[in-house]
Amino acid sequence: MRILVTVKHVPDLQSQRSFTEGRVTRSGDDGTMNELDENAVEAALQLVEAAGEGEVYALTVGGPDAVAAVRKALQLGVHHAIHVSDEAIADSDVFGTATVIAAAVRKVHEEAPLDLVITGMAALDGLTSMLPTALAAELDWSQATLASALSVADGEVTIERHLPDAHETLVAPLPAVVSVTDEANKPRYPNFKLIMAARKAPVAQWSLADLGVDASAVGKAGARTVVVDASPRPAKENRVKITDTGDAGTQLADFLIEKGLA
Amino acid sequence: MTTVAVLVDHRDGAVTRPSLEALTLARTLGTPVAVWLGSAPAADAAALLGEYGATEVRVVDAADARVASRAAAALGAASADADVVLVISTFVTKEIATRLALATGAGVVVDAAGAELVDGKVETFQTVFAATWDVRTRIESDKAIVGIRPNTTIAAPAEAAGAATVVDVEVELPATRERITHVEAVEQGEGVPLAEAPVVVSGGRGTGGDYALVTELAELLGGAVGASRDATDEGWISHEHMVGQTGTTVTPALYVAAGISGAVHHRGGMQASGTIVCINMDPEAPIFEISDFGVVGSLFDVIPQAVARIKEHRGA
Numbered sequence: 001m002r003i004l005v006t007v008k009h010v011p012d013l014q015s016q017r018s019f020t021e022g023r024v025t026r027s028g029d030d031g032t033m034n035e036l037d038e039n040a041v042e043a044a045l046q047l048v049e050a051a052g053e054g055e056v057y058a059l060t061v062g063g064p065d066a067v068a069a070v071r072k073a074l075q076l077g078v079h080h081a082i083h084v085s086d087e088a089i090a091d092s093d094v095f096g097t098a099t100v101i102a103a104a105v106r107k108v109h110e111e112a113p114l115d116l117v118i119t120g121m122a123a124l125d126g127l128t129s130m131l132p133t134a135l136a137a138e139l140d141w142s143q144a145t146l147a148s149a150l151s152v153a154d155g156e157v158t159i160e161r162h163l164p165d166a167h168e169t170l171v172a173p174l175p176a177v178v179s180v181t182d183e184a185n186k187p188r189y190p191n192f193k194l195i196m197a198a199r200k201a202p203v204a205q206w207s208l209a210d211l212g213v214d215a216s217a218v219g220k221a222g223a224r225t226v227v228v229d230a231s232p233r234p235a236k237e238n239r240v241k242i243t244d245t246g247d248a249g250t251q252l253a254d255f256l257i258e259k260g261l262a
Numbered sequence: 263m264t265t266v267a268v269l270v271d272h273r274d275g276a277v278t279r280p281s282l283e284a285l286t287l288a289r290t291l292g293t294p295v296a297v298w299l300g301s302a303p304a305a306d307a308a309a310l311l312g313e314y315g316a317t318e319v320r321v322v323d324a325a326d327a328r329v330a331s332r333a334a335a336a337l338g339a340a341s342a343d344a345d346v347v348l349v350i351s352t353f354v355t356k357e358i359a360t361r362l363a364l365a366t367g368a369g370v371v372v373d374a375a376g377a378e379l380v381d382g383k384v385e386t387f388q389t390v391f392a393a394t395w396d397v398r399t400r401i402e403s404d405k406a407i408v409g410i411r412p413n414t415t416i417a418a419p420a421e422a423a424g425a426a427t428v429v430d431v432e433v434e435l436p437a438t439r440e441r442i443t444h445v446e447a448v449e450q451g452e453g454v455p456l457a458e459a460p461v462v463v464s465g466g467r468g469t470g471g472d473y474a475l476v477t478e479l480a481e482l483l484g485g486a487v488g489a490s491r492d493a494t495d496e497g498w499i500s501h502e503h504m505v506g507q508t509g510t511t512v513t514p515a516l517y518v519a520a521g522i523s524g525a526v527h528h529r530g531g532m533q534a535s536g537t538i539v540c541i542n543m544d545p546e547a548p549i550f551e552i553s554d555f556g557v558v559g560s561l562f563d564v565i566p567q568a569v570a571r572i573k574e575h576r577g578a
């Protein structure tokens with residue numbers, strides 16, 4: 001079983017996230033591996049452990065600091081790490097990012113075939129949840145998204161997906177792109193031995209040229225969408241905080257009535 | 263003239279309110295046409311779409327459009343002439359939008375709170391980073407696809423509304439490699455679905471599993487019941503009620519958080535709501551930082567009193 005997991009480097013949720021000149025501020029200190037990609041790593045490790053053989057690759061696309069995301073994946077136990085970085089990738093939209101990731105997946109797949117690519121359900125900065133579908137389409141592989149459970153047998157992956165109107169079981173032939181939700185598993189913690197090993201583990205560094213991707217197809221040059229303005233929202237004014245001394249419910253109701261909300 | 267195709271969301275044959283909101287927004291961008299996937303709408307549904315400005319209702323009788331690539335092909339066939347395609351932003355429509363974009367070269371923005379035309383290009387507004395930043399994005403490509411969040415436009419009928427012409431669109435849907443082998447419908451609770459509700463009353467761990475008061479307040483305010491992840495994980499209430507970054511994102515006019523601490527994952531799914539009210543025993547809980555009106559107290563004392571006061575007011 002050979003699986004590639006995509007992991008994104010994102011600003012820490014607990015930090016003060018911001019934009020600088022229309023671009024997400026990404027500093028090494030406040031950046032981490034997207035929390036939801038821990039579920040993708042866990043799913044891949046569990047499948048390989050269950051199969052008793054196989055390898056897991058972690059792949060990130062991003063600036064120099066993004067290497068931290070694949071280091072984190074190494075700490076969790078993946079076997080190989082790849083960091084695709086190139087100045088021309090900056091300001092990519094979903095489709096540019098998918099083009100780059102697809103090219104990197106093909107490169108690994110050509111060395112020895114992959115069975116699955118597993119992604120998180122969303123990156124907690126862009127939050128579009130579009131990348132898994134765009135990647136499956138780019139690769140022309142089958143697609144099984146938003147898996148809250150998954151299993152592999154007989155050349156097929158079977159997933160459960162919980163949509164607002166229905167719970168579905170979906171079967172897709174391999175190779176497939178699967179995205180997993182945070183319900184799919186409980187991510188493990190890195191252990192000391194792996195943390196030490198991860199420091200020294202090699203990380204393959206690939207540029208667009210290594211992937212044969214035309215720079216004009218990605219980054220700002222290829223982007224179909226561009227952020228023209230980003231500004232912090234003003235703090236709310238006139239906020240009220242009261243402590244219940246017996247009539248807070250009435251005060252709350254009066255607040256709603258006055259606002260025309262009740 | 264800009265043609266704006268709106269993918270209509272419908273349930274049990276009825277047009278949902280977010281679809282009417284999207285048509286209202288579409289009128290500010292150009293000439294709306296409605297796209298209906300599934301067996302043809304009843305006359306009253308088609309008439310309603312006309313009232314909100316749709317000049318045509320294009321029907322693609324593609325009952326089996328649960329797979330994104332098939333739904334995208336159906337939508338693509340019915341929106342070939344459209345400059346702008348609007349969908350209601352959900353996990354399912356995001357996948358449809360992605361496939362359609364790859365087939366047409368369109369740029370996509372999802373989870374938008376609004377859109378306008380600037381020099382012939384679509385610009386969208388989004389709130390990001392748990393609603394702490396406002397972002398304006400321009401779609402540079404000739405075709406634009408926008409996923410709109412419910413409750414971000416006030417639905418209003420068109421002033422000069424005509425009857426919409428119902429048109430059948432023929433399309434050969436692509437074969438798919440994926441197979442859906444089992445579908446189990448989720449029982450829909452009464453009242454408005456969470457994502458569309460104008461009011462959401464959510465209960466968290468602080469309810470201790472008792473949703474009676476939260477439900478009573480939600481019903482009184484004409485809203486839906488939400489929950490935190492801890493509450494759904496406990497099995498106190500089903501997963502469909504979960505509000506947050508990995509659950510449903512809501513932007514109601516009023517959000518009430520009862521017994522919810524306000525973890526960043528939860529805030530990401532509700533922070534853009536109009537007015538936020540919280541009831542929490544712990545004065546240090548982070549939910550107070552984003553509340554317009556916060557009560558330090560027990561929900562078991564505060565909610566019954568508030569319900570009584572609202573009823574008294576309405577009776578008066």
Ligand SMILES: Cc1cc2nc3c(=O)[nH]c(=O)nc-3n(C[C@H](O)[C@H](O)[C@H](O)COP(=O)(O)OP(=O)(O)OC[C@H]3O[C@@H](n4cnc5c(N)ncnc54)[C@H](O)[C@@H]3O)c2cc1C
Nearest residue numbers: 006007061093094119120122123126127128129130131371
């Ligand atoms: C605030 C914000 C808003 C944006 N809005 C738009 C928009 O409306 N339209 C648009 O086209 N682009 C948009 N982008 C750009 C887009 O986020 C990036 O191109 C991104 O790399 C892919 O989309 P996502 O972050 O939303 O990923 P999602 O689709 O939410 O991520 C799903 C999974 O894909 C994988 N993944 C995503 N990105 C990477 C990566 N760089 N490296 C490795 N794995 C990855 C991860 O496993 C992740 O869990 C936006 C970016 C930001 C920060």
Ligand SMILES: Cc1cc2nc3c(=O)[nH]c(=O)nc-3n(C[C@H](O)[C@H](O)[C@H](O)COP(=O)(O)OP(=O)(O)OC[C@H]3O[C@@H](n4cnc5c(N)ncnc54)[C@H](O)[C@@H]3O)c2cc1C
Nearest residue numbers: 466467468490491506507508521522523527528543560561
């Ligand atoms: C990857 C990931 C994704 C996640 N996604 C989500 C998500 O989408 N949505 C989500 O909600 N969570 C999500 N979580 C979980 C989130 O981090 C929090 O753990 C969760 O929101 C906490 O739920 P809570 O506020 O109900 O519980 P707690 O944090 O335990 O808070 C309970 C609150 O109730 C108060 N309280 C107790 N008794 C009373 C009373 N009688 N009256 C009033 N107040 C009382 C307490 O003071 C406390 O503040 C996610 C976590 C991870 C790791």
